[in-house]
Amino acid sequence: MPAPSVLSDIVFALPDVHPAWLPDAAFRPVGSRRLALGTPADGGAPAASEVLATLRAELDRATATHGGAVVGPQDAADLLLHLSPAVPTGFRLERSGGRVTVSAADPTALLHSWFHVVRRGEAAFASRPGDPDVDEHHAPASALRMLDHWDNVDVHPVMGQVERGYAGGSIFYDAGQVRPDLSRVTAYARLLAAVGVDRIAVNNVNVAAREARLLTDDLDEVARLAAALRPYGVRAHLSVSFAAPMTLGGLATSDSCDEDVRAWWRAAADRVWAEIPDFGGFVVKADSEGQPGPFAYGRDHADGANMLAEAVAPHGGLIHWRAFVYNHTQDWRDRSTDRARAAHDHFAPLDGRFADNVIVQVKHGPLDFQVREPVSPVLAAMPRTRVALELQVTQEYTGQQRHAVYLGPAWSEILRWRPWGDGGATVADVAAPAGGFAAVSNVGDDRFWTGHPLAQANLYAFGRLAWDPTLDPAAVLDEWITLTFPDAPGPLREAVHAILDESWHTYELHTAPLGVGFMVRPGHHYGPDVDGYEYTPWGTYHFADRDGIGVDRTRATGTGFTGQYPAPWRDVYEDRETCPDELLLFFHHVPYTHVLHSGTTVVQHVYDTHFEGVERVRAMVERWEAVAALVPDDVAQRVRERLAEQLRSAVEWRDQVNTYFLRKSGIGDLRGRTIH
Amino acid sequence: MPAPSVLSDIVFALPDVHPAWLPDAAFRPVGSRRLALGTPADGGAPAASEVLATLRAELDRATATHGGAVVGPQDAADLLLHLSPAVPTGFRLERSGGRVTVSAADPTALLHSWFHVVRRGEAAFASRPGDPDVDEHHAPASALRMLDHWDNVDVHPVMGQVERGYAGGSIFYDAGQVRPDLSRVTAYARLLAAVGVDRIAVNNVNVAAREARLLTDDLDEVARLAAALRPYGVRAHLSVSFAAPMTLGGLATSDSCDEDVRAWWRAAADRVWAEIPDFGGFVVKADSEGQPGPFAYGRDHADGANMLAEAVAPHGGLIHWRAFVYNHTQDWRDRSTDRARAAHDHFAPLDGRFADNVIVQVKHGPLDFQVREPVSPVLAAMPRTRVALELQVTQEYTGQQRHAVYLGPAWSEILRWRPWGDGGATVADVAAPAGGFAAVSNVGDDRFWTGHPLAQANLYAFGRLAWDPTLDPAAVLDEWITLTFPDAPGPLREAVHAILDESWHTYELHTAPLGVGFMVRPGHHYGPDVDGYEYTPWGTYHFADRDGIGVDRTRATGTGFTGQYPAPWRDVYEDRETCPDELLLFFHHVPYTHVLHSGTTVVQHVYDTHFEGVERVRAMVERWEAVAALVPDDVAQRVRERLAEQLRSAVEWRDQVNTYFLRKSGIGDLRGRTIH
Incomplete structure (x- = not known):
């Protein structure tokens, strides 16, 4: 052979x-x-x-x-x-x-x-x-374990070569075309095969003009990518634009009920599968953040998705249709509109209407990949739909691969969460047999694949948890250490665990408190800006005033978002006395003097966690220095540089957040630490 | 002939x-x-x-x-x-x-x-x-009346073709080269000749790699621009990089005391004047916001400027050396460092050391072209130096030519201001016989030259006031109306006056209050973001907390900036009781309940002015609609669109600023108006 x-x-x-x-x-x-x-x-x-x-x-x-x-x-x-x-x-x-x-x-x-x-x-x-x-x-828990690449063929004027990419350029594209040498793509497929991922979407869900053409004129470029993935059993999917029949096909409409439109999509699919017989299917971001969709024609998302499903069904293809649909031109003055509600409001009523080969791909939380959110209620609201859980391996809101943040524990918590309470099914139970698991990749043309060498562990963990959601994330990390540093002595193993095991929680400690989210610099989303999104159209607010903070999402007095959950969570979240501390400000607006289950006030919690977060990062730096000599110099140095930035950034988070709340609340730190 | x-x-x-x-x-x-x-x-x-x-x-x-x-x-x-x-x-x-x-x-x-x-x-x-x-x-008040163009030859990834340009692309450059057809440049020179401006700097003071080459390899391109300007008596100047001897000349240093460096600059100047005999000189932004400068070699700005002056002196050339030097990587926690002090701290001690053909070009205020700042004390601190007053015609912080803001009154106020008090010389008296007047142009390849048709009045007014700083800005506007709308009936003239005469003050009313400045969206500087720069390295803070707001720049308890002014202003500004209301928060941190000379409290003033500002803009919209039929359709429509945006933006400013201060102070509006 x-x-x-x-x-x-x-x-x-x-x-x-x-x-x-x-x-x-x-x-x-x-x-x-x-x-x-x-x-x-x-x-x-x-x-x-x-x-x-x-x-x-x-x-x-x-x-x-x-x-x-x-x-x-x-x-x-x-x-x-x-x-x-x-x-x-x-x-x-x-x-x-x-x-x-x-x-x-x-x-x-x-x-x-x-x-x-x-x-x-x-x-x-x-x-x-x-x-x-x-x-x-x-056997894998789910037949569908997929990575989405938000890679652009052309460099996007705002988002660059890879949207939310923190590891250099794209391994697929460079300067407006598919790279001539795709050996790195095959090497990537090999890494994926080693963790059981067997599907990737090769282009950004925000489909610009150049990328749209991959579906038609430049299909041969997709075929080259598929050929580079195929030796390791990885199948290519393509993100497509709902408006393609107009922008590419010259039709006057993209209406899913228009027979010419349907015929155009069928022909397009026929061409794709003729060129790439093991092609996977299409990924669609529709009616979301400016992308075209069925709303323009008075249709709903089932109409739109099913039209595409019909086109790809003869080839065994899938449609991954994202549920990330919300009003991104919201008026911040309007407290009744709640972005957290949007996906459920749009999609839950459509349960049962999607074709069998449509996967409704649901972000893990109702907002947008924050370090802490409740699990999206959509995952529990569509029993007759193939829902997929969407995670984000690329660390958009979790340190952008400048911070060492191991996300395995976060994903494990989501996968094990039981929407119907103790004894009920887990999120993994819901998604695994249905739409499976998808995640946004964190890979680029960086020497270490992921910018931060330790961020490789996240890509590894996604694959492993998608294969078996019951795995212990610390054990998965241990696998990764063993494979990556095969000659690692015990102290290195212990140090990497010490750095990564709690790193997600450390990031949570020194960033936005108690589940309130955001507080990041608008646009690039790195570093603190407490009011950065407070008066914007994006629907991500904290409502801090001199007395308190948080978003009232209760049924009693707020936006009613708690009502999107089944019991018991609809009631657990509704009551500030039973709502978990870490999600308190996601669900409730409370005074700074509100006493948490932990026994401290909200404002003192802010101070305590932000001081603690920095000290934890400082300990990570020291821990790495003690073992850096045990790894190759290039790894040692890259991790050292990133940890230095992580510490600088954590200090910045601590000081900006603490100062913001001291200025606003007027309440000093009980322990008298320096707040500027 | x-x-x-x-x-x-x-x-x-x-x-x-x-x-x-x-x-x-x-x-x-x-x-x-x-x-x-x-x-x-x-x-x-x-x-x-x-x-x-x-x-x-x-x-x-x-x-x-x-x-x-x-x-x-x-x-x-x-x-x-x-x-x-x-x-x-x-x-x-x-x-x-x-x-x-x-x-x-x-x-x-x-x-x-x-x-x-x-x-x-x-x-x-x-x-x-x-x-x-x-x-x-x-006769013109000053022999030096100049416009600076922040135009880039290559499109800059952040700043675009024209940095802080709000009127389309550059009239000089397109897609990385000087435009083949420069007839519009000659038409521009004609407009300038009609207002007495006879010098322009043809490229951005932030000199990138492509633009640096204009001095050497691509000098023929500058010669083409100079040839297009020459028929109307306008002379070309060039912005150059202090690092040019290294980046272009291959030397190991740019040290002004290095003989090879001096020789390189002399040779460069010789080549320029050989190619363009009526060339004007060089503009330099050194040691400022990342641009290279003499500090790298332990030299001061007189050393750096004089080296260039020596090179251009044999040709009668000038060096415009900008005084906009400050620490742009400041720590927001550090309240002792005051960006407002920086230019005076750096330049005042150098008075008397600059060569005769060096112009020290001083921004009108100590910060950065805010809608309201005190006049820069540097203008009164260098009697043995040729200081020039730098204004900004392009509306970076004053509505970006989406807002109708006539800046004539602002400039007139600056020009007539008397640094030594009543009976003393004015700013115009200082600058006119010395370095004259320079301003950043607001022109691009837009059909109306300036995006907003009414923004033409600013370019017109700069030229007229540079020629005669004692002109009444309303009379200058009247000239502009007469020329621009030669057949204007009285109602149109009255409406344009009604829209523009007070428009600067209107903008001040609905943006950052009482001279505190900024509160704009970082980066692009359009629209409100009260805390946008509050925790950044840029040195532009307001220090608002739940009790009060403002920057203490007094000698008694603050940064000591007031001491940079001669009497009487050093004392007028020092005392919050004598400090003019409109500059109160620039010089003092006061409680929200502090009572202004106007009789209202600071926080009520914020509310009142922000409500009033919007109503004034609304009146502008109505006023325009009443006369729009009297001007050509294209003008009517463009102004209409811009005024609609101005109203939307003013509402946004009003609501964000009012909400911010209500949330922070907890003090409601005495008149019970809606604050969200």
Whole structure:
């Protein structure tokens, strides 16, 4: 089985690019053994697929590097991987007498099993005397595990090459075209395969003129991207503009009920699948922040989505339709309009009306990827709809990869949250069998992929949690450390845990308090500006005055947003006495002197947490310095630079927020610390 | 005398470009008469200059359009213009028996006299029976009347083609090069000649890489611009980078004391004047907002400026050296550093050290072109230095040419201000004989030159006030109306006065109160954001807390800025009881309950003025609607659109500022009006 042409050694070790969680050394336990790629259990030949060729190349590379050997399927091997149509989704892993056999029904699942064994390392093979044999079935919680790239082909005048990208340029595009050399894209697909992600959307959901053409005139460019992803079993999706029939097709309308429009989309889909037979589908941001949508024609989002669904259905394609729809030209004077309500108001009434191949993609919170929000009630409101949970790996509001913020614990909390209370289903239970999991990638052409080397852990964790939402995020981080720093001594492991385990909460401590959100600099969203969005049309307010702060979203006296939740949360959130402290200001407007469950007042909580947040960051800096010599110089230095900025930024957050509330409330710090 | 090649009918009436204050109809009184261009009084031939050729073309055009005639200098003419070496600076105007004779020693002054007669119109010729003959000498108050263009050759990623430009693109540059067709530049020079401005700096004081090359490799492009300006007697200046010896010359330093650096600048200047013999000189922004300067080498600004002065002196060139030097990376926590002090702190000690051909160009206020600031104390602190007053015609902080804000009254107030109190010299008295007047232009490639048609009045007024700072700004506006709308009936004239006369004060009413400044959206500086700059490094704070607001700049308890003024102002500003209301918050931090001289409290003043400001804008809208039919449709419509935006913006200012102070102070409006 020859290695496919797009695979070459360069993909395994890109020059000047960090190997992330697949350094050669991570393959030592498996690469030093005897490996075999087997025929299916029925004795037939393996399907001649690119993915199997990739797998063979992986085995060759690992053994060539570490002294093992690839043997025939009938030979005695330490690890035999083989196709077996009888295995359900995922793969089966059997270990008997030190010999491991993995089997899967399709090549991509078999590739995933390979990386599973790599991840387990020595433990995959070793058993202590007396240990029972192993026979495990590993299947992903959801069939849909996808990353969205907000990459632009042309540099956008405001958003740049990658919207909300903090890791340099795009790995796909440069200067208005798809890059000539896509080996890095294949290397990226390899990283994704190693965490089980098998779909990506290759362009920004805000589709500008140049990017719109990817659907038509420049489809060959998408085909090149798909070809670069294919060896690792990753399928390409495309973000499209609802107005494409007009802007690209020259029609007078984009109305979903217009027969010419429907025909245009069908023809467009036919062309896409003719060019890219394993194409995934379309992602759509409609009627959102200026993007065109069905509202212009008096249609609703089910009408719009179903039209596209009809076009892609013959090809088995999917429509990911984002629920991020709200009024972004709100009047700040109007306290009755509540952006938090918008997605539920728009989408919940449509439950049951979406076609089977429409995924309604719901941001995890009702606002916009804040460090702390309640979980979106939309996720519990559409039982007859394939809802997907949308997360944000790129750290738009969580430090922009200048701050070390490990988001695994945040996502885990969301995934495990039970909208119907104890005993009810979790968010993961809702999304996994339906629309699955999607997230905005944090990858760019930066040497470390993610700007901050430690931000790789977020990309890793998304894949792992999308595969198994019940995983402990600290254990996932531990996997990442083991793979990324294969020779890591204990102190390094402990230090990375110390830096990252609580880093999400640390970020929460020194930024916007008690779930109130935003308070960031408008536009770029980095660094503090307490009133930055207070008088804007964006619908993200805190309403701080000299007496108190917070947004009254109760049914009794506020916007009624609490009513979008099922019991018990509709009542838990409604009452400030039962509302969790960390969400108090999201749901209630309270005096600065209100006493939290923690026993301190709101304003004292602001001071305490902001002082504590800085001290925690200071400890992170010190912790890193103590172990920096244990990692390669480039990693040590990059992390050092970012941590220095994180400390500077945390001090800035602390001082601006504390000063703001001291000036406004007139209430001093009980502990007499310096507030400027 | 043939018309020079660059002049053609197209310059007199550019297609699709508004004629501003030189419509054909404005020439009717003079163009319907017999005109003569005379030989000098000594009988010699007129100097064969391009400017005289221009003047001849002007006479031809005016008479051809309006039925008059150009006759020989010996014929009986209604208006004879002639060169006469005996006339001092400016021109002499004699009228006897209905015949007008103007004479000047140089062609540009004679051209200015032509536009003077045009401006006077019928009144230049008509006298009532019994009126005495006229014999007047008209000379500009200052020899230096200059406009600075912050135009970039390349589009700047943040600032665009024209930094702080609100009238479209640049008339000089497009897409990275000097425009092929510069007829509009010549038409611009014509407008300037008609108001007596005879120097412009053709590129941004923030000199980027592309623009730096104008000094060397691309000098031919500057020569083309100079050639387009020359027919109307306007000389080109160039903004240069202090680091040019390194970035362009490949030297290892830009130190002003390095002999290679000095030689490089001398050679650069030699090349410039060899290419452009009437070149004006260099403008420099050094050690300011990131621009390089002498501080890097431990030198001061006299060292830096004098080095350049030495290089240009052999050619009669000037160095305009800006005094806008301050720490733009200030810590907002540090209340002892005061940006208002910076220019005086840096420059006053250098008085007497600058070379004769150095102009120290001083912004009118100590901060940055705010709608209300005290006059910069630097203007009174450097008696042995050629200081120039820098104004900003482009409305960066005064509505960005979306608001109708006539700045004539503001400038007049500055020019007439007496730093040493009653009986002492005015600012105009200081600057006029020294460095003169410079201003940032508000012109772009917009059809109306200035975006807002009424913003033309600001460009007009700058020229007129630079020529004669004692002019009444309302009278200047009246001139502008007469020229721009030659057939204007009385109601239009009255309406434009009603809209513009008090418009500066109206803008002051509904924006930042009592001289405190800023409160604008960071970056673009349009629209309100009360705390927008409060926690930034820019040094522009208001320090509002729940009790009060303002910056203590007193000697007694504040930054000591008041001490930079001579008596009596150092004492007037020091005492909150004598400090003028409109500057109270610039100099003092006071409680919201502080009672102003006006009798109202600070917070009630905020409410009252913000409500009043909006009502005034509403009246402007109504006033325009009543007369819009009296002007061409394009003017009517553009002004209408801008006034609608002005009203929207004024409402936004009112509501954001009022809400901010209600939330902060807790003190309601005494008159019970709606504050959100």
